[in-house]
Amino acid sequence: MEKTARLGLERVSRPRLYEQLVEQILAYIESAQLKPGDLLPAERDLAERLGVSRATLAQALVALEVLGVIDVQHGTGAVLARRPSVASVIKGLREHRSRLPEIVEARSTLEGKLAALAAARRTDEDLKAIDHALGVMAKEISAGDRGTQGDELFHEAITAAAHSSVLAQLMAFIAEMILETRMESLGQPGRPEQSLASHRRIADAIRDQDPEAAAEAMLAHIELVSDVELLR
Amino acid sequence: MEKTARLGLERVSRPRLYEQLVEQILAYIESAQLKPGDLLPAERDLAERLGVSRATLAQALVALEVLGVIDVQHGTGAVLARRPSVASVIKGLREHRSRLPEIVEARSTLEGKLAALAAARRTDEDLKAIDHALGVMAKEISAGDRGTQGDELFHEAITAAAHSSVLAQLMAFIAEMILETRMESLGQPGRPEQSLASHRRIADAIRDQDPEAAAEAMLAHIELVSDVELLR
DNA sequence: ACTGGCTCACTGGACTAGCCTCTTAGACAG
DNA sequence: CTGTCTAAGAGGCTAGTCCAGTGAGCCAGT
Numbered sequence: 001m002e003k004t005a006r007l008g009l010e011r012v013s014r015p016r017l018y019e020q021l022v023e024q025i026l027a028y029i030e031s032a033q034l035k036p037g038d039l040l041p042a043e044r045d046l047a048e049r050l051g052v053s054r055a056t057l058a059q060a061l062v063a064l065e066v067l068g069v070i071d072v073q074h075g076t077g078a079v080l081a082r083r084p085s086v087a088s089v090i091k092g093l094r095e096h097r098s099r100l101p102e103i104v105e106a107r108s109t110l111e112g113k114l115a116a117l118a119a120a121r122r123t124d125e126d127l128k129a130i131d132h133a134l135g136v137m138a139k140e141i142s143a144g145d146r147g148t149q150g151d152e153l154f155h156e157a158i159t160a161a162a163h164s165s166v167l168a169q170l171m172a173f174i175a176e177m178i179l180e181t182r183m184e185s186l187g188q189p190g191r192p193e194q195s196l197a198s199h200r201r202i203a204d205a206i207r208d209q210d211p212e213a214a215a216e217a218m219l220a221h222i223e224l225v226s227d228v229e230l231l232r
Numbered sequence: 233m234e235k236t237a238r239l240g241l242e243r244v245s246r247p248r249l250y251e252q253l254v255e256q257i258l259a260y261i262e263s264a265q266l267k268p269g270d271l272l273p274a275e276r277d278l279a280e281r282l283g284v285s286r287a288t289l290a291q292a293l294v295a296l297e298v299l300g301v302i303d304v305q306h307g308t309g310a311v312l313a314r315r316p317s318v319a320s321v322i323k324g325l326r327e328h329r330s331r332l333p334e335i336v337e338a339r340s341t342l343e344g345k346l347a348a349l350a351a352a353r354r355t356d357e358d359l360k361a362i363d364h365a366l367g368v369m370a371k372e373i374s375a376g377d378r379g380t381q382g383d384e385l386f387h388e389a390i391t392a393a394a395h396s397s398v399l400a401q402l403m404a405f406i407a408e409m410i411l412e413t414r415m416e417s418l419g420q421p422g423r424p425e426q427s428l429a430s431h432r433r434i435a436d437a438i439r440d441q442d443p444e445a446a447a448e449a450m451l452a453h454i455e456l457v458s459d460v461e462l463l464r
Numbered sequence: 465a466c467t468g469g470c471t472c473a474c475t476g477g478a479c480t481a482g483c484c485t486c487t488t489a490g491a492c493a494g
Numbered sequence: 495c496t497g498t499c500t501a502a503g504a505g506g507c508t509a510g511t512c513c514a515g516t517g518a519g520c521c522a523g524t
Contacts, residue, residue: 017478018294042504053479055287058506062250062291066298068404074505075487105349106398113341166338166409170402172300177398249507275476285508290477307475307516467524475516480509487504494497 021060040078115218116211117162126161253292272310336458347450348443349394358393
């Protein structure tokens with residue numbers, strides 16, 4: 001089971017009705033030109049129009065609520081949240097899921113800051129975790145592996161060392177997208193060694209508590225790691 | 233529970249069963265030391281243990297799935313996602329909601345980059361939206377208002393002008409937390425005028441397509457706007 | 465001994481019908 | 495005009511039922 005996950009083989013599509021409903025409702029909101037504060041049709045009505053049961057529709061509404069698109073109020077109805085912008089953003093993201101340049105952009109923004117903060121705030125524990133990740137990656141590479149696990153550990157350790165839960169949450173948000181690029185990058189010949197070397201530079205800057213150098217090294221690292229996809 | 237001090241009259245807390253269930257399941261995951269790949273108890277079992285119907289539990293599971301905590305597979309069960317880290321992060325965030333310094337940190341990181349990108353990529357339309365926001369804020373202030381609406385519009389226009397949907401999504405993610413700080417900051421005497429002035433500096437840099445100046449102006453602006461909370 | 469196919473006991477997916485609480489507008493009494 | 499009450503309609507939740515995937519184990523055919 002873990003093997004399949006490592007290889008990136010996503011389980012085949014498991015169709016879920018509520019997911020389709022989310023898409024349809026999003027489309028409806030757009031087509032009906034609904035503004036923040038407007039009400040969605042009543043559940044019984046919507047369910048009938050969409051040809052599903054209320055229970056299933058309720059799941060879709062929960063999903064939309066978690067996504068921040070609507071706010072369901074007992075006795076009143078489902079009102080559009082103040083920021084319907086997220087709706088279009090989410091929709092856009094779902095459509096073309098891998099906008100590599102944009103992901104790299106977001107990643108370097110976040111991780112550059114994270115590296116700088118890590119340099120400023122790291123404890124000895126943090127440093128130990130970073131060095132451990134380095135060791136894991138080195139071992140993986142000398143065993144002929146790509147070092148993806150160590151790579152992941154390293155970036156997680158940096159994130160933890162920055163001691164900023166809000167930024168950490170944002171990283172978690174784009175972590176999945178990054179994962180896809182990570183595998184490809186480390187698949188290039190000679191790339192794992194390069195990557196390890198630039199990891200070492202980042203770690204050194206953090207060890208020396210030099211925020212600027214850490215940010216710079218991280219930016220250089222991400223650039224190195226990211227240029228692969230750009231040629232595709 | 234504190235009053236959510238928002239202009240737009242937030243409805244009083246409306247308890248929803250599925251929300252409590254999410255919390256309980258999160259707590260269970262932690263207490264049971266479940267690791268990624270592990271299975272949650274079966275729906276029928278869990279529903280009985282939690283004393284709710286399967287339909288309601290299904291809503292909680294949808295919420296957890298949207299949050300990225302689990303992955304529900306037909307015929308197999310609900311498996312914990314690879315990154316359970318988000319679970320603890322989410323939990324932490326929900327608990328002490330206002331980590332102001334961290335929010336400011338994340339905000340300046342994102343908006344600094346966004347401003348630079350906006351300067352590099354803005355179209356004439358984007359510029360028009362930015363100027364419009366400036367106009368709205370000026371009108372609000374001269375009417376004796378705090379200018380929150382214009383302020384919000386301005387930052388949204390900048391985000392749009394950066395043309396980076398991934399970064400935009402990250403901004404949307406922390407937008408709600410920022411909202412709370414915005415009101416407080418603009419409530420300070422003389423603050424709206426200062427804020428408007430620094431908005432103008434940002435807009436000018438973007439008009440001149442000068443990324444560095446834009447980022448710098450944005451950072452200065454956020455610093456100005458944020459120092460209030462730090463003295464509290 | 466292996467392979468393939470079958471079964472069956474699980475798992476979640478979805479629907480239905482019904483009753484509850486909450487909200488709100490409008491009727492009605494003062 | 496004002497305050498109160500009520501009923502319609504909104505969402506919240508439950509219980510019961512059936513459908514559809516999954517996977518372990520059995521058992522025949524090779």
